[in-house]
Amino acid sequence: MKKDIDKKLDIYKLTTPEEILKYYQDWTKKDKYNQDMVHLNYVAPKETVLVLKKYALDSNCKILDAGCGTGLVGVELKKFGYSNIDGVDFSQDMLDLVPKNIYKKIEKIDLNKPLKFNNNMYDVITCVGTFTYGHVKSHALDELIRITKNKGLICFTINEGIYEKYGFDKKIKELTNNKSWNVKEFFKSNYIVNKEVNAWLCLAEIVK
Ligand SMILES: C[S@@+](CC[C@H](N)C(=O)[O-])C[C@H]1O[C@@H](n2cnc3c(N)ncnc32)[C@H](O)[C@@H]1O
Secondary structure, eight states: OOOOGGGSSGGGGOOSHHHHHHHHHHHTGGGHHHHHHHHTTBOHHHHHHHHHTTTOOOTTOOEEEETOTTSHHHHHHHHTTOOOEEEEESOHHHHTTOOTTSOSEEEEOOTTSOOOSOTTOEEEEEEEEEESTTSOOTTHHHHHHHTEEEEEEEEEEEETTTTTTTTHHHHHHHHHHTTSEEEEEEEEEEEEGGGTEEEEEEEEEEOO
């Protein structure tokens, strides 16, 4: 039976950046976002870092956590000894909840727009929970690849409900066919366990 992912969470109904920012403004009040992630058993940060650590063997590698939100991925990265991490997100309300000493730098940026970062800046990019309904679109992968070094890694989730609808299937094929990257891992991860929403988890090595 086909799962109706579109109806699983209220935020999946939103389409504009203004609606999304307002939603996060309310969701962060009294730390509700972080509490909800515990209750929903949102395992994506842990799942992503467990995959990444098999490939990112240098704990000093320079990491960008793109769409870092409240820092849940940064917290997982820290547990495995990674310490050279920057975080970016377009919601100041989410960034305000990032614990201290997780990221070296935190910046408010829109990942759907061209990024101000230089080429080849990062060894690793993580992007977890951010390729989802109304959030960041597949073209953003081009910019994330641009700022990643040759042989660097990009590790991200794509909500199963938008994988084809937003053209991530085609984008991943295109980047593979034009040899922008080699996909090393690609599987359906558990993502939001208590809502039975899965995500594709992809880890790719960048080729330049
Ligand atoms: C579900 S949260 C995931 C946050 C974090 N990575 C985690 O796993 O908890 C999605 C994040 O994407 C951010 N986001 C949505 N659209 C964005 C955009 N256009 N540019 C940058 N961040 C965006 C939101 O502000 C939010 O923090």
